[in-house]
Amino acid sequence: MSWQQRLDDALAARREKGQFRQRxxxxxxxxxxxxxxxxxxxxxxxxxxxGLSRDPDIVSAWQQGAERYGVGAGGSGHVTGYHLAQAELEQQLADWLGYPRALVFISGFAANQAVIAALLAKNDHIFADKLAHASLLEAAAMSPATLRRFAHNQPAALEKLLASPGEGETLIVTEGVFSMDGDSAPLAKLHQLSQLHGGWLMVDDAHGIGTTGEQGRGSCWQQQVKPELLVVTFGKAFGLSGAAILCEQPTADYLLQFARHLIYSTAMPPAQAFALQAALLRIQQGxxxxxxxxxxxxxxxxxxxxxxxxxxxxxxxxxxxxxxxxxxxxxxxxxxxxxxxxxxxxxxxxxxxxxxxxxxxxxxxxxxxxxxxxxxxxxxxxxx
Incomplete structure (x- = not known):
């Protein structure tokens, strides 16, 4: 089979099933x-x-940021791309959500992939909700760790999987609000299970942050849970794009050393980070x-x-x-x-x-x- 035949067959199958995507x-x-x-x-x-993507104050903040910083970061954050605007945004996010550190990424997909790729090693175990986002499941499948998926929003199913002890560390992965079903994860029970088994909980709250909880602090705040790894994204309620990981200081230091998506990508434009500060203020007062x-x-x-x-x-x-x-x-x-x-x-x-x-x-x-x-x-x- 030639390359062209392979592509043609795959595309034909998608069309026949009604699954062909078009922009x-x-x-x-x-x-x-x-x-x-x-x-x-x-x-x-x-x-x-x-409705913040067209908010006049946020649009104006982006324009002001561009005038002050230019339109690009100029490099990786580990070289010259980490500007004052990103540092201020990270500190504001950390203070708002009650974590020592926040690290800004160019997208939620990149943030999820970076954390799992950097943290997981052979003999480790990832337990992911079956309906978790593709960025989480793909990263888990590509990691050297063992991936096991539990029935959607069923802590009892997770508990059965956790009952079989194994070597290495344990990471439990879920979303706060699920992107395709719109339902919320039972975060308190999942965190309880992760702590009981000496693991960490990672929550992607892309669709909860800004819309739920006091001052829009999201699903974890609403359920009074503080996961070891919290991912918030800016492409939904914030009205922009990008993401951040909230974590403890040693975790942030580790990711700054080993998260390749962070080290080898051009940093978020500082003008965008400046606009995100305005969006955060509107969310807090929203x-x-x-x-x-x-x-x-x-x-x-x-x-x-x-x-x-x-x-x-x-x-x-x-x-x-x-x-x-x-x-x-x-x-x-x-x-x-x-x-x-x-x-x-x-x-x-x-x-x-x-x-x-x-x-x-x-x-x-x-x-x-x-x-x-x-x-x-x-x-x-x-x-x-």
Whole structure:
């Protein structure tokens, strides 16, 4: 088989299964709308949960940061790329979340990969929730450690796996809020099990930080849990991009020596870090935004229940509507687009076979009539 034949066969298989992915050019977007192909849609697919991506103060902060620092970091943080803006952001994050140290990464994917690659060695064990993010599971599978996956949000299943002692260290990995199901992990029980077995807990709270907990401190704060490794990302509620790892001082020192994603990548632009400081302040003062988001979630779920829609039990901004078959999910998404509603169909391998879905995401920026228009569109599409 030639290289070209291999690629052609793989692509043909994806198309046949209704799993072929395509990018669409977002020509212009605001907090609640986007323009694609010259048409304007209400956007129910973004992760901009608080609507901060267009916040005037944050946009202005990025502009001020660019004027002060330029548009790039100029190198790795271990060379010349670690500027005052990144250092200040790290300190603010650490103080806010109650950790001695924070380390900023260019993306959440990079942060998750860096931690697992740097920490895990042969004879170690990783226990990961079956629905953990691809960045976590891929890093775990590629590490020299033994990966075992436990049933989603089932501490009892994890406890059974932990009952078989082994050599090396133990790392338990989960998300705070799961990106495809929108449900929350039982963090207190997971942390209790990790401590009982002498392990560490790593929580990726990409979808919880900013939207839950006092001052938006996230899932761990809300459940009164302090994992040994907390990953927060800035591409969702913060409205920007990037990530940070919160940890103890010795862990931070170790990662600065051995986390290759941190050492060998150009650092986050300091202008971006300066804008993230403004976003953090807005999140800390954002009880109004979080309340607006919760009102939108309640409005949507009440309307969906009245229509008999098959929603997963999520109390977060992520509201998955299970469809089942891939082609049917694509058809439903297309029907919604024809009514001016942009909702993305999520299909395997991103989600398990038979669980293709519409991943509906809500924002504090959405208005009540936006939610109503979405419900009417879903009602019309489901009848078709």
């Amino acid at each position: 669409r050019v977002n020509e212009q977007s605001e907090a609640r709308t986007l323009q694609i192909g010259g048409s304007r849609y209400l956007n129910f697919s973004a992760n901009d949960y608080l 009880d109004d935004l979080r309340q607006r988001l919760q009102n939108n979630i309640a409005h949507f779920r009440e309307g969906a229940q009245a229509l008999g829609l098959d929603l997963l039990p999520s109390a977060t901004a992520i509201q998955p509507l299970i469809v089942g078959e891939e082609h049917q999910a694509l058809a439903l998404a297309e029907s919604l687009r024809q009514r001016g509603l942009w909702v993305t169909a999520i299909r395997p391998p991103t989600v398990p076979p038979g669980t293709a879905r519409l991943r509906i995401t809500l924002s504090a920026a959405h208005r009540a009539d936006d939610i109503q228009q979405l419900l009417e569109g879903l009602h019309h599409a489901s009848r078709q």
